[in-house]
Amino acid sequence: MKASRTVGIIMIGFMGVVAAAILRSHSNRRPTASPPEGSFQQPTATDRARPASQQPSGSSDDDDEAAYLEAVARRSLQENCSICHDDSMVTQQRLTPAQWKAEIEKMVSWGAALPVEAQRPLFAYLARHFSDQDPLPPPGRSTLRAIKSLERSDPGVPRTIPSGDSRRGERLYAANCANCHGAKAMGGDPGPSLVNKAILAHPDAYLNQVSKGLRRMPGFQNVLTAAQQVDLLTWLREQRYPEIVSSQK
Amino acid sequence: MAGQAARQSDRDTSERAGEFARAGEWELNRRRLIRLACASLGGISGGMALIANNQSFAGFEHHSPDDTRLIVRTERPLNLESPTAAFDSWLTPIDQFFVRSHFGAPAVDLHPWELEIDGLMERPRKLSLAELNRYSQVTLPALLQCSGNGRTLFRPRIPGIGWERGAVGHAEWTGVRLADILNQAGIKPGAAHVQMIGADTPPSPKTPAFFRSIPLDQALAPDTLIALRMNGEPLPVLHGGPLRLVVPGWVGDNWLKWLRMIIVSVDEAPGFYMQTAYRLPKTPLPPGVKPKPAELLPMTWMNVKSLITWPRAESIVPLGRNEVRGIAWTGQGHVTAVDFTTDRESLWRPAKLIGEARQGSWRQFRVDWQPAAPGRYQIRVRATDSHGRVQPEITPWNLSGYLWNGYDQVACLVV
Numbered sequence: 001m002k003a004s005r006t007v008g009i010i011m012i013g014f015m016g017v018v019a020a021a022i023l024r025s026h027s028n029r030r031p032t033a034s035p036p037e038g039s040f041q042q043p044t045a046t047d048r049a050r051p052a053s054q055q056p057s058g059s060s061d062d063d064d065e066a067a068y069l070e071a072v073a074r075r076s077l078q079e080n081c082s083i084c085h086d087d088s089m090v091t092q093q094r095l096t097p098a099q100w101k102a103e104i105e106k107m108v109s110w111g112a113a114l115p116v117e118a119q120r121p122l123f124a125y126l127a128r129h130f131s132d133q134d135p136l137p138p139p140g141r142s143t144l145r146a147i148k149s150l151e152r153s154d155p156g157v158p159r160t161i162p163s164g165d166s167r168r169g170e171r172l173y174a175a176n177c178a179n180c181h182g183a184k185a186m187g188g189d190p191g192p193s194l195v196n197k198a199i200l201a202h203p204d205a206y207l208n209q210v211s212k213g214l215r216r217m218p219g220f221q222n223v224l225t226a227a228q229q230v231d232l233l234t235w236l237r238e239q240r241y242p243e244i245v246s247s248q249k
Numbered sequence: 250m251a252g253q254a255a256r257q258s259d260r261d262t263s264e265r266a267g268e269f270a271r272a273g274e275w276e277l278n279r280r281r282l283i284r285l286a287c288a289s290l291g292g293i294s295g296g297m298a299l300i301a302n303n304q305s306f307a308g309f310e311h312h313s314p315d316d317t318r319l320i321v322r323t324e325r326p327l328n329l330e331s332p333t334a335a336f337d338s339w340l341t342p343i344d345q346f347f348v349r350s351h352f353g354a355p356a357v358d359l360h361p362w363e364l365e366i367d368g369l370m371e372r373p374r375k376l377s378l379a380e381l382n383r384y385s386q387v388t389l390p391a392l393l394q395c396s397g398n399g400r401t402l403f404r405p406r407i408p409g410i411g412w413e414r415g416a417v418g419h420a421e422w423t424g425v426r427l428a429d430i431l432n433q434a435g436i437k438p439g440a441a442h443v444q445m446i447g448a449d450t451p452p453s454p455k456t457p458a459f460f461r462s463i464p465l466d467q468a469l470a471p472d473t474l475i476a477l478r479m480n481g482e483p484l485p486v487l488h489g490g491p492l493r494l495v496v497p498g499w500v501g502d503n504w505l506k507w508l509r510m511i512i513v514s515v516d517e518a519p520g521f522y523m524q525t526a527y528r529l530p531k532t533p534l535p536p537g538v539k540p541k542p543a544e545l546l547p548m549t550w551m552n553v554k555s556l557i558t559w560p561r562a563e564s565i566v567p568l569g570r571n572e573v574r575g576i577a578w579t580g581q582g583h584v585t586a587v588d589f590t591t592d593r594e595s596l597w598r599p600a601k602l603i604g605e606a607r608q609g610s611w612r613q614f615r616v617d618w619q620p621a622a623p624g625r626y627q628i629r630v631r632a633t634d635s636h637g638r639v640q641p642e643i644t645p646w647n648l649s650g651y652l653w654n655g656y657d658q659v660a661c662l663v664v
Binding site for chain 2 (some may be wrong): 039052083084085086088089092093094095096099102103109110111112132136140141142143144145147149151153182186188189192193195196197198199200201237238240241242243245
């Protein structure tokens with residue numbers, strides 16, 4: 001079980017590298033501003049592994065570099081920031097470089113699953129595309145009924161909750177989920193908290209996500225049987241917050 | 250997204266003129282509009298002039314006055330703003346009432362709901378919903394406003410949800426007086442604050458929980474409720490159901506949703522959401538000046554504010570007699586006056602206040618307005634409350650963009 005999970009994670013990581021390489025080679029060659037200065041981490045091993053450009057600015061290598069960094073930033077938003085909130089939480093803001101820097105630092109200190117090497121490119125991307133000088137786009141409009149959200153539960157619509165064995169679920173959780181979501185399912189790196197989450201009241205959405213995976217989470221359809229996924233759900237639904245925190249004190 | 254419909258600024262002028270003419274909602278002025286649009290477009294040559302003219306009309310044609318759709322700020326977690334149409338009635342309909350949370354609405358039906366009462370209590374207890382329903386129930390109307398309502402109007406800009414005018418609503422809340430529960434459980438000497446925590450879990454152990462408190466005095470106020478119902482319906486999950494705190498007159502961050510635990514304490518709740526966020530400096534500080542923690546106070550009572558609900562922003566109104574309508578509210582006390590003016594006159598005129606003054610509720614107002622000539626107008630209102638506080642033209646800037654209450658201004662085109 002554990003071995004196949006590791007293979008799954010490695011494959012996801014490999015696909016990410018391939019995707020980034022494709023994005024890089026297909027990028028538009030348009031001039032880009034150099035990233036604003038910040039005090040983020042120094043270039044990492046990955047950065048240093050790429051040859052530093054010797055070309056004067058405006059060359060196609062520089063364009064490639066800038067496009068690559070933009071792709072890294074967009075991927076960070078989709079794969080990392082979106083674990084906890086949708087993109088619009090970020091892209092509705094219009095901020096100065098100093099404010100963007102402070103926001104990223106705050107989110108990292110709050111446990112954002114943002115790799116250090118992605119922080120600088122993300123900062124440059126946000127400061128460039130969502131500056132305090134840029135106009136705000138008009139917001140979306142929707143009726144409450146039309147919004148697809150797990151948070152919105154329709155009262156009086158009974159849902160059948162499949163029932164499993166929570167003790168088996170607890171063991172499965174420790175072996176398969178705790179590494180990312182934390183020992184008590186209150187969140188870890190990169191998995192968010194699962195306790196009391198709205199998806200636990202939507203078995204179809206839960207089973208779909210566990211089977212197929214989402215963002216940085218691999219699919220578990222070849223790791224956990226449907227019955228085991230239900231065991232897990234049963235255990236997760238039994239966890240109580242805030243008791244789970246207050247009892248630790 | 251639905252917002253695409255309004256994203257027209259990059260379309261060419263002829264297309265816009267066509268839409269101008271097609272706008273079915275504006276039957277009243279349709280013919281005049283076509284004439285006006287044609288005349289304006291026909292009379293201008295040169296690309297820049299065309300663009301400038303186009304911008305001067307931007308927005309005036311595509312706002313339906315009856316658009317009750319919510320404004321989507323973020324979809325996950327759900328942060329939804331009320332449209333102006335939601336404020337036409339005394340009570341805001343639930344499906345048009347703004348929605349705000351930090352971590353998203355939790356699943357609330359995983360176990361039978363219990364409210365734990367603990368801390369400096371003679372008889373700590375856990376109450377089920379059935380037990381709460383057996384307490385004497387109180388129903389009262391009260392206005393709920395997010396502290397960040399109007400944040401986008403501050404300059405320099407401030408990070409946070411980009412609320413404009415609609416992070417506010419007025420509902421009828423039914424529930425149990427918090428005082429009844431605390432008194433029955435017996436408050437021990439030394440108690441000074443009531444700490445509260447809801448069922449919504451932060452995403453990471455490094456993310457601060459939404460742990461809040463209100464002073465005991467306010468917790469014992471006769472209108473501070475643990476609400477079970479909103480506008481007569483069981484409290485919807487998006488609005489904190491099954492249980493939320495209601496503190497009429499106080500800013501929304503105190504109205505804790507999905508209430509699970511109450512801890513009566515000597516001290517305020519610890520942590521970011523009580524000790525750092527939702528605080529204002531005692532005196533306003535200019536942008537860039539970092540307030541000292543000791544200078545910051547938790548937000549409690551709202552400030553005085555008014556909103557124009559009719560005419561709608563960026564709408565077209567006929568030359569002739571019009572009625573300007575709106576709502577006004579304050580925190581402690583009640584609204585005693587609303588004044589109206591436009592950018593074409595210098596005098597403020599009093600509006601007529603409707604109904605009874607009531608702390609914690611909003612008050613509707615109306616005023617006759619007969620514009621002297623066609624053209625673009627900026628109409629303005631400002632409210633005054635029973636403590637003599639008057640809405641300022643511009644709210645002093647603050648670090649988090651809280652409690653904007655500058656004059657409410659609405660642009661409209663008189664034709």
